[in-house]
Amino acid sequence: MFKGVLYIFLFLILGEVIVYLFNLSIAGNIIGMVAIFIALKLKVIKLQEVKAASDQFIKYMVLFFIPYGVGLMTFYDILKLHWIAIVVSTVISTILTLYVTGIILQKFGKNE
Amino acid sequence: MSEIYQLPLFGILITLLAFHFSKKIGSKWKFVLFNPVLLSVISIICFLVVFEIEFEAYNVGGQYLGFLLGPTVVALGVLFYEKYEQIKENIIPFVSAVIIGGTMSIISVCSLAIILGASEPIVRSIAPKSVTTPIALEIANTIGGVPYIAAGIVIAVGIFGNAFGPAILRVLGIKSKNAIGAALGTAAHGIGTARALDEGKLPGAYGGLAMCINGLLTAIITPYLVNLFLS
Numbered sequence: 382m383f384k385g386v387l388y389i390f391l392f393l394i395l396g397e398v399i400v401y402l403f404n405l406s407i408a409g410n411i412i413g414m415v416a417i418f419i420a421l422k423l424k425v426i427k428l429q430e431v432k433a434a435s436d437q438f439i440k441y442m443v444l445f446f447i448p449y450g451v452g453l454m455t456f457y458d459i460l461k462l463h464w465i466a467i468v469v470s471t472v473i474s475t476i477l478t479l480y481v482t483g484i485i486l487q488k489f490g491k492n493e
Numbered sequence: 494m495s496e497i498y499q500l501p502l503f504g505i506l507i508t509l510l511a512f513h514f515s516k517k518i519g520s521k522w523k524f525v526l527f528n529p530v531l532l533s534v535i536s537i538i539c540f541l542v543v544f545e546i547e548f549e550a551y552n553v554g555g556q557y558l559g560f561l562l563g564p565t566v567v568a569l570g571v572l573f574y575e576k577y578e579q580i581k582e583n584i585i586p587f588v589s590a591v592i593i594g595g596t597m598s599i600i601s602v603c604s605l606a607i608i609l610g611a612s613e614p615i616v617r618s619i620a621p622k623s624v625t626t627p628i629a630l631e632i633a634n635t636i637g638g639v640p641y642i643a644a645g646i647v648i649a650v651g652i653f654g655n656a657f658g659p660a661i662l663r664v665l666g667i668k669s670k671n672a673i674g675a676a677l678g679t680a681a682h683g684i685g686t687a688r689a690l691d692e693g694k695l696p697g698a699y700g701g702l703a704m705c706i707n708g709l710l711t712a713i714i715t716p717y718l719v720n721l722f723l724s
Contacts, residue, residue, distance in 0.1 A: 389564045389571075396567070408631030410563045411712045414570035414705075421574040428574065435568035438561070442683060443530045444512050445562045446626040448504070448555030450534035450648055452641030454541065455548045460642070463611050467646065470605035471622050475650050475680050477601050478623055479658055482594030482703070483667035483676035489586035490671065 385434025388426060392417040498546050504554025511536045525656035528684070530648055562627035566708075569625070573705040576698045580671075587675060587699065588706060594679045595707040598623040599715055603722045613723055618642035620719050621711050622650050625682040628708040636716050647682065654681020655688040670696045678703030 396413030399405070405412070420426050453460070460467070497503055515532035541551055580587060599620055606616045617638035621629040626647050633643035658677050667673060674696030677685035682704045689700030 386564075389567045392567050392570070393564050406635055406716050407712050408566075408628075408635060410566035411628060411631060411709065413567040414573070415709065417567055417570040418574050421571065428571070431571050432575070435571035438565040438568035439572060442562070442565050442625075442627070444508070445558050445565060446630075446644055446648070447508050447512060447530060447533045447537070448552060448559045449626065449630060449641055449644030450530060451537045451541070451551060451555065452548060453534070453645035454538045456639060456642055456645075459612075459615070459639075460645075463615050466606050466609035466611035467615065467619060469609055470602050470611070471619060471646060471650055472653065473605055474598055474602035475623065475653060476661055478594050478598040478680035479654065479662055479676045480665050480667070481597045482590045482679040483662050483665075483669075483672040485590035485593060486583075486586055486675050486699075487667055487669040487672040489589070490583045490669070491586075 382433045382437075385431040388431050389417070389434055389438065392420070498550040499553055501554035501557060504551045505557060506554070507537060507540065507551070508533070508555060508558055511540075525652065528652050528655070530684075531652055534645075534648070562630065566625075566627045566631075569705050569708065572701055576702040576705075579695065579698045580702060583671070587702075590672075590675055591679050591703045591706045592710055594676065595623065595710045596714065596718075598680065598707075599711060599718050603719060607722060614639055615642065616723060617719060619646050620715050622646050623680050623682065624708045624711045625704055628712055632712055632715050636719050648684070651681045651684025654685035658685055658688060659692070671699050674699035675703045679707045682708070 392413040393410055395416055397409035399412050400407065400409040421428060511533040512529060515529040515536065518532060519527045519529045541548065602622055603616055603620055606619060617636050618633050620636065621632040621643060626644055629643045629647045630640045633640045654677055658681055659673055662673050662676055670692045673692055674689035677689040678700030686697065686700035686704055690697035
């Protein structure tokens with residue numbers, strides 16, 4: 382478990398270093414996500430070394446974004462002004478995304 | 494008394510307490526709006542407003558929890574590897590579906606928001622609305638949006654997809670469970686994927702992988718797409 386946490390932080394730092402060196406406009410943790418996937422695929426690290434730790438992070442993911450949700454309160458005035466545009470555009474766009482993704486896979490994928 | 498609020502312990506403790514009780518309520522009564530994140534966020538905001546505590550004071554501790562989203566994104570890469578093994582046979586139609594769906598998400602939400610008169614920071618904040626919160630926060634930061642607004646919208650989209658996604662898809666003629674799983678993961682990230690798991694283990698895997706792929710795709714293309722709309 383400890384080793385897994387260590388690996389995850391190492392890949393996080395690796396991602397940050399890559400972003401810094403190549404001056405990318407993608408966040409370091411996203412590069413870290415790709416890097417750990419490649420490392421697993423190339424068998425540089427083993428799944429069982431990181432699985433326990435990564436499962437814990439994912440299990441408590443929702444807890445970690447609560448502070449950002451609370452931060453919405455500081456934007457009450459802006460939201461009050463724009464709420465119709467926000468609600469209408471996100472609802473329509475979400476339904477469209479659901480449908481487009483679903484219909485493509487249903488039409489072209491192998492299904493049970 | 495007000496010194497207590499300035500301690501990191503305060504923000505952490507109140508978040509843990511709110512989350513604990515929200516989870517209890519959520520598991521006791523199966524009702525879509527009793528989502529643990531939604532309940533926690535609303536109860537903490539109410540508490541801060543009633544006791545006249547500034548968000549900044551709460552966030553002295555809150556930011557420590559928020560920091561852990563960084564390693565969580567890396568952990569998603571591990572999840573991605575695990576799920577990838579399960580759906581290899583369908584990988585090309587699946588990845589195409591997620592890429593087209595994910596691109597549609599950004600284009601449609603930006604264009605609709607602009608047509609409806611939303612300001613530029615709002616458009617930049619809601620562009621990554623379909624991807625998992627930690628990635629959406631990073632994207633909003635990178636493209637000049639407001640991470641807090643992005644987080645709020647993303648959570649709301651997730652709850653919407655979780656609550657109504659499967660019903661909407663069935664009405665629109667999507668019967669395949671794997672397709673429903675992929676659609677939920679693409680449009681409504683982890684909170685949608687939780688609902689995909691109700692459809693079965695394999696649809697859950699499709700949802701989880703769709704969430705990872707769309708997160709990566711959106712992180713790469715949003716900076717360019719948004720500049721097409723706002724330049």
